[in-house]
Amino acid sequence: MTEVFKGSFTQQEPIPRAGITAAMAVLQHGRLHRYNTVADEISETALLEQEFAATVGAKYCLAVASGGYAMATALRAVGVKPGDPVLSNAFTLAPVPGAIAAVGARPIFVGVTQSLTIDLDDLEAKIGQASVLLLSHMRGHICDMDRLMAICDGAGVTVIEDCAHTMGAAWNGVPSGRSGAVGCYSCQTYKHVNSGEGGFLVTDDPEIAARSIMLSGSYMMFERHLAGPPKEAFDKIRYETPNISGRMDNLRAAILRPQVADLATQCARWNERYGALEQGLRDTPGLTVIERPEQETIVGSSIQFLLLDWDAGDLRDVLARCAARGVELKWFGNAEPVGFTSRYDSWRYADAPAMPATDRLLAGIVDMRVPLTFSLEDCALISRIIRSEVSAVYQRQVRAAQ
Numbered sequence: 001m002t003e004v005f006k007g008s009f010t011q012q013e014p015i016p017r018a019g020i021t022a023a024m025a026v027l028q029h030g031r032l033h034r035y036n037t038v039a040d041e042i043s044e045t046a047l048l049e050q051e052f053a054a055t056v057g058a059k060y061c062l063a064v065a066s067g068g069y070a071m072a073t074a075l076r077a078v079g080v081k082p083g084d085p086v087l088s089n090a091f092t093l094a095p096v097p098g099a100i101a102a103v104g105a106r107p108i109f110v111g112v113t114q115s116l117t118i119d120l121d122d123l124e125a126k127i128g129q130a131s132v133l134l135l136s137h138m139r140g141h142i143c144d145m146d147r148l149m150a151i152c153d154g155a156g157v158t159v160i161e162d163c164a165h166t167m168g169a170a171w172n173g174v175p176s177g178r179s180g181a182v183g184c185y186s187c188q189t190y191k192h193v194n195s196g197e198g199g200f201l202v203t204d205d206p207e208i209a210a211r212s213i214m215l216s217g218s219y220m221m222f223e224r225h226l227a228g229p230p231k232e233a234f235d236k237i238r239y240e241t242p243n244i245s246g247r248m249d250n251l252r253a254a255i256l257r258p259q260v261a262d263l264a265t266q267c268a269r270w271n272e273r274y275g276a277l278e279q280g281l282r283d284t285p286g287l288t289v290i291e292r293p294e295q296e297t298i299v300g301s302s303i304q305f306l307l308l309d310w311d312a313g314d315l316r317d318v319l320a321r322c323a324a325r326g327v328e329l330k331w332f333g334n335a336e337p338v339g340f341t342s343r344y345d346s347w348r349y350a351d352a353p354a355m356p357a358t359d360r361l362l363a364g365i366v367d368m369r370v371p372l373t374f375s376l377e378d379c380a381l382i383s384r385i386i387r388s389e390v391s392a393v394y395q396r397q398v399r400a401a402q
C-alpha cells in the first residue's frame with residue numbers, strides 16, 4: 001500500500017492557555033499600546049523585553065513589530081546610511097536583503113557552503129567592501145562563529161545577526177544573536193514563538209539600544225523600558241534620531257511571554273522531530289543530509305537536504321511525487337521565486353553579480369517545514385515517503401546512465 005501523509009505543513013500549535021488568558025486581560029482593559037499604563041502598572045511589552053533579554057543573556061532588548069523591522073532598525077542604529085554597502089548572505093529569505101533596501105543601502109552577497117552556512121572564504125575575500133555584515137542564520141544553520149567573528153573583528157566590521165530561524169539555538173554555548181553587536185529575532189507565526197507578527201532586537205551596547213528605542217517610536221518615554229539602557233544613553237542621540245514607528249503592542253507581548261518562558265522545552269520537541277526526520281533520510285542514495293557540527297545547538301524547526309547536481313527535471317519530479325503523497329517540499333533551485341524560496345538573483349533591486357558555486361548549491365537545496373503539530377510517527381512516515389520517491393527517481397537516473 002502506498003503511504004500518504006495527511007497532515008498540514010503550515011499548522012502550528014495553539015497559543016498556550018496562559019497566553020490566551022493574558023491576552024484576554026489586555027483586551028478587557030483595552031490598554032494595548034505599550035506606553036498606555038495606569039499608576040504602577042508595568043506593560044506586558046516591557047516585561048516581555050526583560051524576560052527575553054534574560055533568556056539570551058543580553059543587557060538590552062527591544063520588542064518590535066517584525067523581524068524585518070528589527071533588522072532595519074539595527075542597521076540604522078549602527079549607522080548604516082543610504083548608499084552604504086552591507087555584506088549579507090546570498091542564501092537567505094527576502095526580508096534580509098529587504099531590510100538592507102529599507103534603509104537605502106546596497107547588499108553585497110556572500111556565497112553559501114555545502115553546510116548551508118555563509119562561505120567564510122568568500123566573506124574574507126569581500127570583507128574590505130563594507131563595514132557592516134547582516135548575517136543570516138538561514139534555516140537555522142550556524143556557521144563557525146569563532147572564525148566569522150575573528151574575520152569581522154579583524155576588519156572592524158560590525159555584525160548584526162538575523163536569528164529569525166535560530167531563536168533558542170547556540171554556537172559553542174553562546175546563544176544565537178549574542179556574538180555580534182546586535183541580534184534580531186522574529187515572532188512571526190512560522191518562527192519559534194508565535195504572535196502572528198513581531199520581533200526582538202538585543203544588544204549590550206547602550207548607544208545602539210538607545211537609538212533603537214528612539215527609532216521604534218518611544219515618544220520620549222524611553223525610561224519605561226525596563227530592558228533599556230540608562231537615561232544618559234539617550235542624552236546624546238534623542239534629538240538626532242528619527243521616529244520610525246514599529247513598536248510591539250501589549251496584546252502580542254501577552255501572547256509571547258509564556259512562549260518565551262517555554263522556549264527551551266519547545267526547542268527540545270523540535271529537535272526530536274528533526275532527529276527522526278534526519279535518521280529516516282540518512283543513507284538515501286543520491287540525497288545528502290546536512291551534517292551539523294558539534295559546536296552547534298540546533299533548533300530543528302525546518303530540515304534541508306541536498307539533491308546535489310541533479311537534473312532539474314528529475315528534481316521537480318521528486319517534488320511532484322512527494323507532493324502527490326502529501327509531503328510539501330520547497331526548492332531553492334527555481335529560477336522564479338515560489339513561496340518563500342526566492343534567491344539572490346530574484347532580488348533585482350540589488351546588484352548581484354553571478355555566483356556560480358552558490359548557484360550550484362541553491363539548485364540542489366530542498367527544504368521542509370517541521371511544525372510541532374507533527375508527531376514523531378508523522379516524521380518517520382514523511383521521511384519514508386521522501387526516501388522512497390528520491391530512490392525511485394535516482395534509480396531511474398542510474399538506469400538511464402547505464
Ligand SMILES: Cc1ncc(COP(=O)(O)O)c(C=O)c1O
Pocket residue numbers: 066067068069092093095096136138139162164165185186187188197198199
Ligand atoms: C531568514 C529570515 N530573516 C528574517 C525574517 C523576518 O521576519 P519577519 O517576517 O518577522 O519580518 C524572516 C521571516 O520569514 C526570515 O525567514
